[in-house]
Amino acid sequence: MTDTTDPVPLAQALIRCRSVTPADDGALDAMEAALRPLGFTCTRLRFNEVDNLFARRGTEGPHLCYAGHTDVVPPGDEAAWADSPFAAVIRSGMLYGRGACDMKGGIAAFVAGLTDYLDANPSHPGSLSLLITGDEEGPSVDGTRRVLEWMAQNGHTPDMCVVGEPTSKAVLGDTIKIGRRGSMNAWITVRGKQGHSAYPQLADNPVHRLTRVLHALTSTPLDQGSEWFEASTLQVTGIQVDNSATNVIPAEARAFLNIRFNDKHNSAALTAHLEAVLAEHAPDHEMRVQVSGESFLTEPGPFVEALRRAVERSTGVTPKLDTGGGTSDARFITHYCPVAELGAVGATLHQRDECAPVAELRALAGVYRAVIEECLR
Incomplete structure (x- = not known):
């Protein structure tokens, strides 16, 4: 050697x-x-x-x-x-x-x-x-x-x-x-009722519900950081509505989220937070969560x-x-x-x-x- x-x-x-x-x-x-x-x-x-x-x-x-x-x-x-x-x-x-x-x-x-x-x-x-x-x-x-x-x-x-x-x-x-930081992804589907855009009272627009959900999730920071970590972040990484017609209120709308979180949170508590916001603004929904790590x-x-x-x-x-x-x-x-x-x-x-x-x-x-x-x- x-x-x-x-x-x-x-x-x-x-x-x-x-x-x-x-x-x-x-x-x-x-x-x-x-x-x-x-x-x-x-x-x-x-x-x-x-x-x-x-x-x-x-x-x-x-x-x-x-x-x-x-x-x-x-x-x-x-x-x-x-x-x-x-x-x-x-x-x-x-x-x-x-x-x-x-x-x-x-x-x-x-x-x-x-x-x-x-x-x-x-x-x-x-x-x-x-x-x-x-x-x-x-x-x-x-x-x-x-x-x-x-x-x-x-x-x-x-x-x-x-x-x-x-x-x-x-x-x-x-x-x-x-x-x-921990990392988790969420796939959210909000369901509504399809209808003609000229008669919105006969439909339930899931896009409107979803935008209220996303506004609630993004308008208030998760935290201000901790001793060793920067502030946690929630990012909307995608929005999808399968609707090619301009005069149709769709039946479903989807969003994709990524959360990078510090030691003030864990994935279970953040999942519960997402569910609470969805329950308030979009009761008819599905959510799938994948946790990369705490x-x-x-x-x-x-x-x-x-x-x-x-x-x-x-x-x-x-x-x-x-x-x-x-x-x-x-x-x-x-x-x-x-x-x-x-x-x-x-x-x-x-x-x-x-x-x-x-x-x-x-x-x-x-x-x-x-x-x-x-x-x-």
Whole structure:
């Protein structure tokens, strides 16, 4: 081993796997090939059509787990990319390819930092593990959540977990995410009575009822935020009325909502709120709700402080603790152990010509080595 392991070759190998959710295309094989020589016991876990990997070195505590995903979103029009999205081309100091930013580059950086740590600490205290899923960008049903259940059943529940999502905003290490807002969707159908628009007294316009519902839901904020979270938001993401005639009052009207909520709410209470407003303005209705995840928070404490020290040691940057953005697999991990997210700058995730600076990936490897050192003291 060298003093500094370069994460770029592994990042390129992973990017060259066309692992668009839920395909694997050899990405987990590449991970196993990197981890087995380091003394990790690797277990492949397939749930339905999703491949996952759990790898662990050591049996004692403290147990630090790194969680990430090798699946990626579709590249879109591949001909519009400057290079093939799966070619892993390096140009002008940038590594290009789908997953370079989110998050194959981050996974490779962790393995590089891990390699350097083990080179210097072959008899390290505690345990190290990696939970790598192929189902983060998809439905998130047969990935991290199922692996965590297996880990709990087999004595592998970690004491703390770092999720390697690209959380930095402007410079590497400027942000550590210690929580996320919850997310839920609602599909609402309001029924009325169809009729001629010239005789509205003989009909019951569901569009009018629905607009009163939406006005009631959007005119008053859900809250003003909390200590660690910004204000919750309710967004109307769609309205649909299947009516091609201009002189007909329709029988039904539909709306679609997305709610991002902080720790002042849970999905059950918000569902009850929606039902109460509907009952008042549109008694004849149906509603379907899907919850992507509840809000969660890892309170600042020894684990979060260890991550902060690691970033400051490695980069000189003092990270901000943050809970913004969408959801991540940390929403599942929080039920098992303290979890926080720390990764690269997410400037091009899910974009055409997604890329990551080679120098940043190498610096991130140093951050992750410091994280291990701080957490396994």
